[in-house]
Amino acid sequence: MLGQNTAVPLGTVAPEAYAQVEHRVKQLCARHAAKLPFHGWHHVHFVRTKAGEFARSNGSDPAVVETAALVHDLNYIVLRNSAASAGRDLRMHVLARAGVDEAVAERIDAVVLEAEMSSRDADISLEAQALSDADTLFKALPVTPVMLAHRYLSENGVTLRELAHKIVGEQRGAHDAGFYFYSPEAKAMYSHWATANLDLWQCVVEALDDPSVGELLEEVTAE
Template sequence: MSKNVSVGAPVIPPDVVDAVEADVRRICARYAARLQFHGWHHVNFVRTKAARFAVLNGAEVSVVETAALVHDVNYLVRRNSAAAAGSSLRLAILKRAGVSAHVSAWIDRIVDEAEMATRGRNISLEAQALSDADTLFKALPVTPVVLAHRYLEENGIGLRELANKICGEQQSVHDEGFYFYNPEAATMYAHWAAANLQLWQCIRESLDDADVSSLLEAVNGTPAAAS
């Protein structure tokens, strides 16, 4: 398959991308209470940024857009799950919209490739564009302030587990130099990523302070050790 977005028609016609979008929007609206973090606000942000990164890196834009639309449906299948858990639902959405079987399989591979917990340095251009957009959402300065509590509620986890997840999955790729794949994205957003990781390292350290634990227990009404 061509990776050059400037040659020929898009792999997925615009009306098919629109059909995927409409289906995902309906699903997000129907299950909004369950998708407090990974709802349409997240999907639309990642889709928009992923398309821009795809243009920059020469990936197939229509495929990246469509992958972004279905990349987090696993959270409807099982809370706090990996992208692979959503494969069957993802493929069903794509089939309903008229995406061919081989392109749907390609999109499913892209979503798996782009996952923060397991992605490598040399993933495909399409996965790079999707990953950069999803990673940027994680690194936004506003995410820990206005959205982190939604992630905790959506996935049924505590603050310590989230801090361990963020630091465990993101610190190594940051240190190894491929937190963002696209050089322009790295130039624009690397300082946000560094600040976000430092914040979550500090959060993790603070949870070991007895007085902070007592504070959280008083605020939440639950033992901080369980957070």
């Protein structure tokens, strides 16, 4: 826990508090692993690591950003197929129990909400940009539709058609407006993955309009 004399700059997360948040989130992910096949510890760990890299690159506070990454998807424990806001109470509880200053916890909660794919814009904070780039990169990884998309369907109780429309609906605008990624390095390294991923999901939308593809999927899911 944070001591009175811990030398930490105002407005950040002390290493001891960070370690406690990490420990608690890991525990929660393990306890609720059965309902987190997509947003489990593997996702949180990836986003935390990449968000820290983006934070060090864009000059925002890595401790705040990495802590935000640790707690950004707690909503999926609270409520299936929910928005980040559904995780606020659990998020604030985890942060408070770890000894994160209340004002910093509020800032972390705000960063999580700012970075949400469905509502983010070109002008979010640098901390939210770092978190968003890491979370968006996970979505755009070429391995995600191949290895993980079916896990998203079962975790959130949605159909392939609903997921395809959600991805294209939420991501195409940001992609075309130029803020799919915020960091210049992420744009340079990963934009072709993002474009390929969006094209793939657009093709899924189109394919599902063919009744024969619909029948095919019905047969597959009935097996």
